[in-house]
Amino acid sequence: MSEKIKETTPVKLPPHSVSSEIESGPLPSPLPPERRVGYAIVGLGKLSLGQILPAMAGCKYSKPVALVSGDEKKARKVALQYGIPETGIYNYYNFDDIKNNPEIEVVFIVLPNSMHEEFTIRAARAGKHVLCEKPMATTVAAAQRMIDVCKEGKRKLMIAYRIQYEPNSRLCKKWTREKTYGKVRIITSFHGQNMGDPDQWRLKKDLAGGGSLPDIGIYNLNTARFLLGEEPVGVLASTFSTPGDKRFREVEESVMFQLFFPGGAIANNTCSYSIHANRYYRCHADDGGFFGVDNGFTYGDLQLEVSHVKNNLEWSARPSLGPEKNQFALEIDYMSDCVLHDKTPYTPGEEGLQDQKIMEAIYESARTGKLVKLERITKLDAFRGEEPE
C-alpha cells in the first residue's frame, strides 16, 4: 500500500447545496477495524445488549472483542451475533484471565452498581483500562479505592456518562459558559420513569446503593455540574416513598434536591421512580433567553429547546443538529481516543467520585431535613480531564 494513502484522512467531496444551507460536515472516517481499540463488555443485561453492543457497530475507533457473563449460553449466542471469537468469552470466575488476552484494551463494566468496585479493580490489576457505568460506586470510599487502584496501575478510568459527549448538551454547556443568552441563573431538571418488577436489582439497596437518586437523579446532578463547570457549596433535599409500595421498601422513590453554586447559580432538581417517563432540563439565563434539552437524559430522540427574544418576538425554537448520533458510540469512541492518544478522560473517576460525595450530602439533607454544606471548590471543571473536540 502506497504511503500516500492516509487511511484516516477523510475523503472530501464538492458541496451539493448553496452555502446558506446546513453544511453536512466531513464524511465519516473510521479507523481500520484491526486498529480499533478492543473492548471486553462485562455484564450482558439490557444496557449491554440493547444499547452498547449495537452502538459498537457504529463506532469508528472501538470494537467488541470479549464478553463477560455468568450465563455462558447467552454469552456464546451474543458472541456469534457480534463476531466475537469464542476465546473472548469469560465468566466472573475466570475474568482475571483477560490479562492474557492482548486484544482486550478496555474493560467496559455494565454490572449492578455494587459490583463496579470489584470489577474495576480486577480489570485494572489485569492491566486493562476501565470504562465504568454510572453511578461509579455505591459509596464514596469505594469510588476512592477504584481511583487509587487505577492510578497505581497507570490505567485510565472513565465513568460512562453520556451528557458530556452528546452534541445537544455540549452546545448547552457552550452557551452556558459563553453566556450566549446571558448568565445562567437557574437550572431546572427533571428525570422520571416508572419502575416495573419490584424484584429487579435496581430496587435492592445492597446492589443499587439507593433508588432513583443514584440511577437517574445522578443525571440531574451531573448535568448541572457539567453545564456550569462549578461545584455546589450546599444542598437542600427531601426524599419521598409511597407507603406500602412494594417497589420502595428498600430504596427511595422520589428525590427533590436544590443545589447552590458558588457563582450564584442555583439548580432545582426532581427525580422519581414512579411516574411516566419524562426527562428534561432547562437553563434559565438573564439576557432574554432560556435553553435546554427535552428528553435530555435518554438514549435518543433528544430535542434541543431555545426560547429567546429577538425583534420583540419570543422565538421558541427547537433547533436541530441533524440526524442523531449514537451517544454510546460517541462516549465509547472518546474512551478509545484517550487510549489511542494517551489522554485523561473528560469524565474520569474523580468526576464520578464528586457525584458520589454530593449524593451522600443529598441523602444527609433529606434525612435531617436541613441544608448540608459542601466543600467550596473554586477551580472550574475541577474534576474533568481533556475535553473532546
Add this chain to the structure above:
Amino acid sequence: MSEKIKETTPVKLPPHSVSSEIESGPLPSPLPPERRVGYAIVGLGKLSLGQILPAMAGCKYSKPVALVSGDEKKARKVALQYGIPETGIYNYYNFDDIKNNPEIEVVFIVLPNSMHEEFTIRAARAGKHVLCEKPMATTVAAAQRMIDVCKEGKRKLMIAYRIQYEPNSRLCKKWTREKTYGKVRIITSFHGQNMGDPDQWRLKKDLAGGGSLPDIGIYNLNTARFLLGEEPVGVLASTFSTPGDKRFREVEESVMFQLFFPGGAIANNTCSYSIHANRYYRCHADDGGFFGVDNGFTYGDLQLEVSHVKNNLEWSARPSLGPEKNQFALEIDYMSDCVLHDKTPYTPGEEGLQDQKIMEAIYESARTGKLVKLERITKLDAFRGEEPE
C-alpha cells in the same frame, strides 16, 4: 317588548361542519349592558390599563362604571376612553363616597399589595363587594381582617386568581382529580421573569411584602393546591438574592420550594425575578402520561401539553381548546355571576389567606434551613367556594 324574547337565551344555528369536527359551542349571549354588574377599578397601573379595562369590554356580565386613582388627569382620560361618566371618578381621599353611587356593585382593587387591606375594608364598609388582586395581603393577620370585615358586612370577597377560571388549567385540574392519566404524583412548576427598574413598588418590602414569592411564586403554590384540591402538610424552601444586585436589596430574587401533600403527591417549585420570562407547570402521573400548561401563568398564548403512551407510541401533544378566551374577562364575569346569583366565589378570601399562611411557612423554612410543618387539612377544596360550570 314581548315576553317571548328571553334576552339571555342564546341564539342557535344549525351545525356547519360534520360531527367528527370540533363543535364550536353556543353563541355568546351577553347580558344587556344596563343589567351588567358595575365595577369601580381602584388603581390605574399597568394591569388595570393594559389588561383589566380592555378585558371588561369583552365581559358578558360586567362593566366598568367608576375609576379610583390618585392622578385625576389620567383618570379623566381613561374614563373618556371607556365611556365611564365623570361622576364615576374618585380619588383615594373621597373613595368612601362610592357608597352613594348605586352603579358600583363591586370594587376591584388593583393596588400595591400593602394597600389591599385598607381598600378592601373601606369598600366593604361602603357596602360594596370586593374583587382583590393577589396576593391578598402582605401578612396573614391582614388577610384575616379583610375576611372578617367582609363577612361582617355580608359582602362577597373574591381574590383575583386566574388559574381557576382559565380553561386549560381547569382541564388539568379535571384530569388530576379524575386520574385520567393515573395518579398525579409530582407537580413541577416554574415562574420566572426579569425585573427592570429597581425603584418599582414590587421591589419595595413595605409595599410588596416580599419579592418573587408573593408576586409570581404564588402562582406555583396556588396552582398546585388547586390541581390537587389538597393542602400541603410541609414545606422545604430556600431563597436566593444575588449580592450587590440593586433590585434585591429589600426583597428576595429567587425561591425554590418543595410542598408535601397528604395524599402522597409532592410539588417542586421555582420562582425568580432575575431571568428571562418563562412559566410552566407539569403534572406527572403514574399511568403513562403527564400534562401541564406551557406559558401557564401568563395573560395569554397558553399552551396545554400532554404526553402519553398509546399503541406503544409516545404521543406528545399540544391540544388546542380553540381561540383563547380572555382570562380576565372570565375571572371578572365569574365575580359578577356570584353577585347576580348570590354565590360564594370559587376563590374567596379564605383561599387567599391559605396561600398567605403557606408563604409565611416558605419564608420560615428558607430562614431556618429546615422543613416546616403545616396544619393537616383533610377536606378537599377546603377553602374554595362554588365551582364555575
Add this chain to the structure above:
Amino acid sequence: MSEKIKETTPVKLPPHSVSSEIESGPLPSPLPPERRVGYAIVGLGKLSLGQILPAMAGCKYSKPVALVSGDEKKARKVALQYGIPETGIYNYYNFDDIKNNPEIEVVFIVLPNSMHEEFTIRAARAGKHVLCEKPMATTVAAAQRMIDVCKEGKRKLMIAYRIQYEPNSRLCKKWTREKTYGKVRIITSFHGQNMGDPDQWRLKKDLAGGGSLPDIGIYNLNTARFLLGEEPVGVLASTFSTPGDKRFREVEESVMFQLFFPGGAIANNTCSYSIHANRYYRCHADDGGFFGVDNGFTYGDLQLEVSHVKNNLEWSARPSLGPEKNQFALEIDYMSDCVLHDKTPYTPGEEGLQDQKIMEAIYESARTGKLVKLERITKLDAFRGEEPE
C-alpha cells in the same frame, strides 16, 4: 374638561422588565364610545353572532348601532344583548331607511354571497360606507357594479379580508417583501374543512356562487397575492367532487390550483370542503429559510412558523407575537380608521374584483384542463389602498 386631556393620547407607564425582554407596547387607547364609528350589521348568521358582534366589543374605533335581519325576534334579542337601541333594528324590506339614521356610518354585509351586490348597492345609495364579506360577489360583473356604485356615491367600499390586518401574516408579508430569508420562490397553501348539512347555503350554487373555492380557496389565492404584492399571469387548476356525495351536487368539493407570478414566484394551493379542518401556508425562500402561518386562515390560535439556518443549526421556531389580537376587531377598526381619516381601504372593492377575476380563470382552467393566461400587471400592490401602520 380641560384641553390638556387629550383622550386619544395613550397613558404611559415605566417599564416593568429589563430591556432584553419583550416590550409590551403602548397601552390600549380606545376612542370614547360616542366618537366611535357606528355600524349596521346586515345578516345575523353564525359569523355575525359568533365573531363580529363579540369582536366589536373589543374595538377601539367602532361600535354596533344597528342590526338588519329577516328574523325580528332574533334581531331584538341580539340588540338587547349588545345594547343596540330598538330604533336600530331593520329588516331586508325597510333596509333603505337606514339613510335616515345618522348613527349608522358603515354597513357591514354578512349575507350569502349572491346578496352582496344588492345590499352593497342599496347601502351606498343610502349614503353609507360599506364593509362587505368575502367573496365580494359571485361574478366579475357584479363586483364591478358594486365598485362603480360606491365610487359614484363617493362611498368607501372595503372587502372584509382578515389576512391583511392580522399581525402574523403582516409579518410574513414584510419578510417576503424585504427578502429577510432571501427571495420567496414558492408559496404552498392549504385550506380544508369538512362541511356538514348538505342543505346549507354555502353548498347552493345560486347563493354561494361556487363551492370550496370562493369560500375558503379565496384565502389561498388572496394570501399569495398579498404576500408577494404581485398579480398572477397564469393559472393551472383542477376541481374534484366525489360522485354521489350529496353535499357536492351543485358546487365543487376540492380545488388544486397553481399560480404563476411575473417575478418568478409560483404558488401551489389546495382547498377542500370534505376533510378535517386544517389551514396553513408556507413561503419557501432561497436563502436558508422558510416561514408561514399554521392555522393561518382561521379566527384564532394562529401560529407563526419559521425555520432557518444559523450557526449550522436548523432553527425550527414558532415565534410568538404575544397574546392574540382579535382579527375581526383589527379589520373593523381599520375600516373605521379609513372613515375617520378619509383613507382608501387597504382591501378595497378592486382587491375583491381581482380575486373574482382569478377565480373565474381557475374555474376555466379546471373546465378545459388547460393553462389559462391572465393579464400581466406590473405595478406592485396594484389594487390595494393605504396600508395600515
Add this chain to the structure above:
Amino acid sequence: MSEKIKETTPVKLPPHSVSSEIESGPLPSPLPPERRVGYAIVGLGKLSLGQILPAMAGCKYSKPVALVSGDEKKARKVALQYGIPETGIYNYYNFDDIKNNPEIEVVFIVLPNSMHEEFTIRAARAGKHVLCEKPMATTVAAAQRMIDVCKEGKRKLMIAYRIQYEPNSRLCKKWTREKTYGKVRIITSFHGQNMGDPDQWRLKKDLAGGGSLPDIGIYNLNTARFLLGEEPVGVLASTFSTPGDKRFREVEESVMFQLFFPGGAIANNTCSYSIHANRYYRCHADDGGFFGVDNGFTYGDLQLEVSHVKNNLEWSARPSLGPEKNQFALEIDYMSDCVLHDKTPYTPGEEGLQDQKIMEAIYESARTGKLVKLERITKLDAFRGEEPE
C-alpha cells in the same frame, strides 16, 4: 457449538418498566458476520460514503465486501476504513470480474442515473442480485430493459426507495389503508432543496435525466402511490425554471404536479431545486384527522405529525416511535432478507418503472399545458412485492 444455541433467537430480559410505559421491543439480534449477505458498492460519492457505508455497520443481515470506483486511491482508503479486503476493489472496467467473487451476492448501484441501466445489466449478467438507487433509470425503455435482464437471469432487482422501509411512513400507510382517521381524500407533499455547484451531475440532463422531478419529486410521487396503494389515472403539471439561473440551463428547477387516483383521492405535490431544504407530506382524512411526516423524505430527524379531534379538543401531536432507526440499514437489510429467504423485494424494478412512466406523463403535461391520462390499474399495490413485517 451446541445445537441449543440458536444464534438468531433474540435474548430476552424481564421488563424494566410498568406496563403503561412504552415497551422497548425485542433486543437486536444480528446475524453472525460470516453469514451476512455481501454487498459490492458501486460508486463512492456522497451517498455511499456519507450514508450507505456507515449504515452498513449497523446492518444485521448485510455487510460490505467490495467497492467499485473510478478512483483507485479513494477506493483503497475507504476499503481500509471499512475492513474490505483489497481483493474486493474494482473499477468500472474490470467490474465484470465480480462474477468470480463469491463474497459478493448483491451489487448496490449508487451512480449517476444514466449509468443505472448499464451497471444493473452488467451486475445481473455477472450473476449478482441488484439494489439500484432511485430513480431507476432516465427512460421508461431503460427501466424495462433492466427488469427484463434481471428476470432473464433470475436475479432480484430492488429499487432503493426508503419510505417503504421507514417506520413513520409505514405507520402512515397503515393509517391510510385502515382508515384510522377516515378516508384520506387529499395528500399534499413538498420536497425542496437548494442546489449548489451548477456543474454537478444532478444538473446535467444526460446524466440525471431531469432536474428536481426525478431526484426529489420522485419522493412525492412514490410516497403518494405507496400510501394509497393505488395508481394515478391522470396528472396535471407545470415546470418552472428561473431564466438566467445557471443551474437550470439543462434541467427543470421546480415542478408542481397534481395526481388523480381512481378511488377518489387527489395528491398535490411540489418539488424544487432552488429553495431552503424542507420536506413533508400530509394525509388529509375526512373523519376528524390528518397525519403525515415532517422532514419525511430525508435521512433522519423525521417527525410524525397527527392532528385529530377527541373530546372536542384538537390534539396536535408529534408521536414518537423512539430513537430513530437508520433508514438505509432497514432498506439494505430488507434486500438481504429477500436474498436469504428468496422473497420478491417490496420495491422491485416494476415499482421503479411505474414511477418512470408517471414522470414521463408529468413532463408531457407540463410541456403541453394539459391534463395527461394514465392507464387505469385497479389492483392494489400492483407493482409491489412481499411486504416487510
